[in-house]
Each structure stands twice: as C-alpha cells, then as structure tokens.
Amino acid sequence: MIALSHFNQLEPDAAMALLQPCVALPDWTAALVAARPFASLAALRHTAQALAESWGSAELEQALSAHPRIGEKPTGRQAHAALSRQEQSAVNADDMQLAEALRMGNLRYEARFGRVFLIRAKGRSGEEILNALEQRLANSVAEEIAVALEQLREITLLRLAGAIGE
Numbered sequence: 001m002i003a004l005s006h007f008n009q010l011e012p013d014a015a016m017a018l019l020q021p022c023v024a025l026p027d028w029t030a031a032l033v034a035a036r037p038f039a040s041l042a043a044l045r046h047t048a049q050a051l052a053e054s055w056g057s058a059e060l061e062q063a064l065s066a067h068p069r070i071g072e073k074p075t076g077r078q079a080h081a082a083l084s085r086q087e088q089s090a091v092n093a094d095d096m097q098l099a100e101a102l103r104m105g106n107l108r109y110e111a112r113f114g115r116v117f118l119i120r121a122k123g124r125s126g127e128e129i130l131n132a133l134e135q136r137l138a139n140s141v142a143e144e145i146a147v148a149l150e151q152l153r154e155i156t157l158l159r160l161a162g163a164i165g166e
C-alpha cells in the first residue's frame with residue numbers, strides 16, 4: 001500500500017501499474033490516473049466510483065478475463081491472482097461438498113448467462129457465495145448484468161482501497 005500523496009506524484013506509467021490489478025479495464029485506470037492529484041482518499045474513491053458507473057456489459061466481459069471462477073484458486077503469479085486468492089480465502093477449500101456445489105453452480109450460471117459468475121468474495125463465506133449464486137440464477141439476463149457490474153465495482157473499489165491508503 002502507498003500513501004495518497006505518493007500516488008499523486010507517481011509517473012503516469014507507475015501509477016497505471018499500481019492500479020492495474022484493481023480491474024482489467026485500462027480505460028478506467030488511465031482516467032483515474034489522469035484525474036490526479038486527489039485532495040483526499042474520499043475524493044479518490046468518489047472519482048473511482050463515478051468512473052465505474054459508466055461500465056456496461058462490454059466492460060464486464062473484458063474485466064472477467066482477470067477473475068477466476070469462485071472456488072478455483074488462481075495459480076498465476078500476477079498481482080490480481082494473489083488478490084483473488086486472498087479475497088476467496090474464506091471459501092473453505094477443504095469442504096469438498098461445498099467445492100462441488102460451487103463447481104456445479106458455476107457451470108449452471110455459465111450455461112445460463114454465458115460468463116463467469118462474479119461476486120465480491122471478500123467478507124463472504126463459501127456458503128454465502130453459494131446462496132447468492134443460487135439466488136442470482138433466477139435473475140433475468142439484464143438484471144444479472146447489473147448485479148454482476150455492481151459486484152465488479154465493489155471488488156475494484158476494495159482493491160483500490162488496498163493499494164492506496166493514508
């Protein structure tokens with residue numbers, strides 16, 4: 001984590017590299033970097049949230065390339081893989097029944113919506129995630145795009161808060 005004052009002064013490329021693991025949407029990252037300097041963390045968060053409000057299904061598809069399935073601990077060494085592992089740490093991988101239920105749920109979700117099930121996993125148990133998956137399977141296609149985008153915004157803002165602090 002770096003201080004906001006340090007982030008404000010970083011070279012643009014370094015600032016982009018710092019934010020890259022937040023979400024695989026370079027336009028968002030570049031716009032946030034271009035909006036510097038930020039007077040406070042609240043201002044940074046506000047701008048980050050405002051820039052993410054414009055995301056649609058195209059951004060969702062692009063961003064999902066960097067999000068492993070829930071329950072499939074990512075093996076990559078990239079920063080976002082490490083973040084995913086940490087965010088999914090509450091999903092008890094030793095609970096084989098839960099792991100199988102998540103695996104089947106992911107398959108059902110992908111068959112219905114044609115994309116990976118995305119949820120802000122941090123702070124949620126495996127059971128809570130499975131329940132959310134089951135409930136969301138009943139959503140319409142349009143409803144589910146809106147819900148998945150909101151989860152993407154939550155994940156992104158949580159990762160931003162982890163990257164830049166006081």
Ligand SMILES: NC(=O)NC1=NC(=O)NC1=O
Pocket residue numbers: 066067068069070083084085087088116117118119120121122155
């Ligand atoms: N498919 C997912 O929901 N992935 C993820 N959720 C998180 O909170 N981090 C992830 O990588």
